[in-house]
Amino acid sequence: MARSSPSPSTTPSVPLCGRCDAVCCRLTVVVQPEDNIPAHLTTHTDAGLEVMARDEDGWCVAVDAAHMHCSIYDSRPDVCRRFVMGAPYCKSIRSDYTDRTARGIPLELF
Ligand code: SF4
Secondary structure, three states, rough: OOOOOOOOOOOOOOOOOHHHHOHHHOOOOOOOOOOOOOOHHHHHHHHOOOOEEEEOOOEEEEEEEOOEOOHOOOOOHHHHHHHHOHHHHHHHHHHHHHHHHOOOOOOOOO
């Protein structure tokens, strides 16, 4: 879920973070006990799970919107570390985001 600069040698079809609105950072991020996330960045679901808190637009509060990157990248939750840019799940949520945005359909939060 890191934002990176596109490589000039990379083809446009590769879903680089630098060409994305940090869509993955709108997903529910469950914080594990071994994660070391400051408490003010987390909240709890009705089911009692500790998750990354989200702002009013649905993005994780750790997103640095000014620079479009994760402000806690070096200590981000394990689930964020395991999210693979360009893998099927990444492509799927980006496709859904692009489709909904193009049709003016409000995004659903997961
Ligand atoms: S912790 Fe960082 S990488 Fe994980 S969802 Fe939040 S902004 Fe994205």
